[in-house]
C-alpha cells in the first residue's frame with residue numbers, strides 16, 4: 008500500500024467549563040466533545056524523502072507551521088523512517104473556528120501513517136503522542152462523544168449518542184484560542200454547564216434536555232469581544248434553532264434541530280439572510296470504526 012485517504016472530522020463542544028488556571032499557564036477545562044460529520048479529507052502518499060504538505064485552502068500555512076507536517080515529523084522521528092510522505096488536505100472545516108480542524112488533520116496523519124507503514128501503535132500510544140501536538144489531538148484520534156479534562160487531552164469516552172442534527176455557522180471572522188483564554192475572567196461567567204446533567208441527557212437521548220444543558224463559559228469572553236457572534240446566536244434562534252451555542256473558543260456557533268428536515272429549513276433561512284457565510288447542516292457522529300480508504 009502506497010497511498011491512503013483518511014477523513015479528519017471536526018468537533019463541537021456540547022459543554023465547556025474552565026475549572027481554574029494551572030501553574031503551567033494553561034487552563035484546566037472540563038468539556039464534553041462531540042465529533043460531527045463535517046470533515047477534511049487527508050491523502051497520504053509515500054514519497055522518496057521529506058514531508059510535503061499542500062492544502063486546498065491557500066490560506067493554510069505550509070511546511071512546519073502546518074500541524075499535519077508536525078504530526079508526520081513526530082511519527083517519522085519516532086520510528087526513524089527515512090522514506091518521505093506527501094500530504095494533501097482537502098479543507099472543508101473552517102479554519103480558526105473552534106472546530107479543531109488542524110487537530111483533526113494531525114490526528115488523521117497519525118492514524119494514517121500508523122496504518123500505511125504498519126507501525127503497530129495502539130490507540131493509547133497514538134493518544135499519548137497526539138497530546139504532544141495539541142490539546143485537541145487526542146480527542147480527534149478517539150472521536151465520538153467524550154468527556155475531556157486537563158488541557159482537554161485527558162479523554163474519557165462516553166457512549167455514542169443517537170443521530171442528532173445540527174446547523175453550524177462560522178461567521179466571517181477568526182478568533183485566536185489563546186486570546187480568548189487570556190481574557191477569561193471566572194467572575195464574568197453567568198452560566199456554567201452542569202456536566203453530569205448533560206452526560207445523563209446524552210445517555211437517554213432526550214433532545215430537550217440536551218439542548219437545555221448546552222453551555223460554554225468561553226462565551227463570556229468571545230461574545231463580549233465579538234458582538235457579531237452574539238448577534239449570530241440571536242439570528243439562529245429566530246431561524247428555529249433553540250439555544251445555539253458557541254463551539255470551543257469560537258467563533259463558530261451550532262444549533263441543534265429537531266430532525267434533518269428542521270435543520271435543512273433553518274440552514275436555508277440562514278443562508279438567505281447571510282449570503283457568503285459558512286452555513287452547514289451536519290450531524291453528531293459516532294466513534295470511528297474504520298475511516299480509511301486504501302489506494303494502490
Ligand code: ATP
Pocket residue numbers: 067068072073074075096101102103104105106107108109110112113143184255256257
Ligand atoms: P481548536 O478548536 O482546536 O482550538 P480551531 O478550530 O480554533 O482549533 P484550527 O482550524 O485548528 O483552529 O486553526 C488554528 C490555527 O492553526 C490557524 O491559525 C491555522 O493557520 C493553523 N493551522 C496549522 N495547520 C493547520 C491545518 N492543517 N488546518 C487548519 N489550521 C491549521
